[in-house]
Amino acid sequence: MTDRYSRQVRFTPIGAAGQERLSKATAVVVGCGALGTVILDQLARAGVGTIRCIDRDFVEPSNLQRQSLYDEADAAACRPKAEAAAARLRAVNGAITIEPVVAEVGSRTVERLVAGATVVLDGTDNFRTRHLLNEACQRARIPWIYGACVGSYGLSLTIIPGHGPCLACLQDQLPGPGETPTCDTAGIIAPAVHQVAAWQVAEALKVLVGAPPCQDLRSADLWAGTHRRVAVAGWRDPACLVCGPTPQFPLLSSADDPAVILCGRDAVQISRFADLDPVALAARLGHAVLMANPWLVRWRDGAATLTAFADGRVLVQGVADPAAARTLVDRWLG
Ligand SMILES: [Zn+2]
Incomplete structure (x- = not known):
């Protein structure tokens, strides 16, 4: 056990105490697509004690170009992504607990799905689900890490309830639903996925070992070779309906569209x-x-x-x- 994580324990900001904290933590990864699979692989190898992986879909051949936990047999068998990911992760690290959940993240289910999480990582591909996560995590006071990518571009932000803005505060600063191309329309290359997943997992490890997170909005275009970092920590909206003084949680209290x-x-x-x-x-x-x-x-x-x-x-x-x-x-x- 000690030897397995020796290189990570030798990294001073984690150390033996940090490794112990990782082993007792629960990370919830919402979406087991491109971002989710890269995130899950790194969290499992890092020794996060319990990992819940949630996805509503099954593996298809067009996923294999970037969704790194799956293979051709998974696509041929139409295996649900959460189950295929769990099988692979259990082979990678048999000492941790993997909880696969094949389900839709909706207003009826989201709070149950993130319950008990020490940290939540966003591997979704749409803003409605991200805002649902934002509301559920604010209500339950769970840190969560937003991530998104399309084409060769990606961005990430760590959201800590009570410290800095939530996703709803920053709505104007982030692309809204339908405003931006998606992977289905504009395509995606794997390096952009790995860049965003790297930010997200590094932030998750910091949250889990108790190190101060980076609360800047970070973005990069791997093809153009550009990076950007915007300090948004002071951009909290005092009248925010999710993290303000009288939260309404508008999506949690709405009905899911059938x-x-x-x-x-x-x-x-x-x-x-x-x-x-x-x-x-x-x-x-x-x-x-x-x-x-x-x-x-x-x-x-x-x-x-x-x-x-x-x-x-x-x-x-x-x-x-x-x-x-x-x-x-x-x-x-x-
Ligand atoms: Zn807010």
């Missing part, structure tokens, strides 16, 4: 809010089934492919219209 269009994927996700048994459903669907495993069942209807998850969500691919997606889901699941 139909979500997944931009760039030609897909709609329908949430049915009731668990289902994928194996039993596969038996009922008969010859339409393309594949089934304990976490999901996938079948075809004309040009559309439907994937039902155990937590009740159905992903409809090949359809861009929510009403059409709902019709398909109702036809099969009633």
Whole structure:
């Protein structure tokens, strides 16, 4: 054990005491895509005692270019990302606890998903989920580390409840939903992912060992070779609805939209809010089934492919219209 972490313990700011703190910490990584997989690998190797990895999706061939915990067998088997990541992480470090969760992070679920975390790391790809995390972490007083990247560009910010601004305070300084290109529209290169993940994991280690975090907004373009650092610690909004004196937590108190269009994927996700048994459903669907495993069942209807998850969500691919997606889901699941 001592030998395993010897190089990290020799790093004075961590030391033996820091390593002990890491072993007792719980890190929650939300999203097991490009950022999430790189973050998870480093946290597991660093010896963070409990790691919860959360993702709603399954592995696809187009993920393999940058999502570093997965391989071709995971994509062929449509393994849920959280489960595939957990299997890999357990092989990397069998002495720590990995908690995979295949679920949507929504207003109904987010507080349960981050409960017990010492730190939360953002591996998501959309601003609604980040603002949900922001509200849940502010309410539970959990530090969280924002990260985002697209193309060759990425940025990161450490958010500590009670110290400096929260994500809602900085809304005007950060790209909003739909304002920026996404990985689906503009693509992404792996070095940008690793740059942002490196910032996030370094910040997480500092939070976990009790070292002062960097609360600057950092960004870099790996292709242009530019870096930027903006001191935002004083930019807290005194009237903020999330971290101000009378917090409202507007997203936590709102309802989740049952139909979500997944931009760039030609897909709609329908949430049915009731668990289902994928194996039993596969038996009922008969010859339409393309594949089934304990976490999901996938079948075809004309040009559309439907994937039902155990937590009740159905992903409809090949359809861009929510009403059409709902019709398909109702036809099969009633
Ligand atoms: Zn705020």
